[in-house]
Structures are given as C-alpha cells and as structure tokens.
Amino acid sequence: MPAFAKVSLVTPVFHPSDIAFVRAWSRVAPGRGGWQVQLDSDAAPERVSVLPPGAEEPLFVITKGARDVALHRRRPAPGGELVELERFEGLREAVLALCPIADEALEDIHTALERDFPRRGR
DSSP states (O other), X not given: OOOOOOOOOOOSSOOHHHHHHHHHHHHHSOSTTOOEEEXXXXXXXXXXXXXXXXXXXXXXXXXXXXXXXXXXXXXXXXXXXXXXXXXXXXXXXXXXXXXXXXHHHHHHHHHHHHHHSOOTTO
16 A cells, blocks of 8 residues: 655744744844844745844744744854754744843734734634
C-alpha cells in the first residue's frame, strides 16, 4: 500500500495582525534610534528580522514553526550564523521579550488592531 504524504495545516507565514503589531511595536519601543524590523516578504512574511537601536544589520531573526516561534540571534561576525535563543507562543511575545513597551502603548496598539482586524462574530 502506498504511503500518503502528510499534509501540513500550519503555514510558516505570520498573520497580518501579528505583522501590524510588530510594526507598531517598533515605532514605540524605547531606545536611541529605535527598533527597526525587516520582513522577508511584504505579501507573505515568514521571517522577521529585528535591528536594535544602533545596529546596522539585523541582530535578531524570528521564524514561525508549527506550534511556536523561534527567536534567533546572529553571531557577531559579518554574515554570522543564527543561534536559537528561545521559543515563544507567538511573534508578539518574542518582540516584547526583546524590548517591553509601556502598558499604555500596548493598549493603544491592541485597540488599533481590534479596529483593523475585527474578530468574527463582533
């Protein structure tokens, strides 16, 4: 009997609301020069790179797995390898671990997300 391929119901693409959260977080996260984010694709981002204040290249990279997201740190050498630091429930938790923001700013972001990405049945 032939073996059937497993079908993955999980996509490595981050949800648009999570990307909107990360972009809003980068605008309010403290630090001289701000926290910058880069996406590997605007249409279907699978990788979020984060440049902390003062960095010229992405120092952190966040990728999505089947159950969680992985936060990686780039080693100091130019083009250095990525080393996994920690896993989080989602993209939002990962960036907040990098740099927490004030409760008021977090509430403002969530209010905007509720408007821009309304939940079903509301």
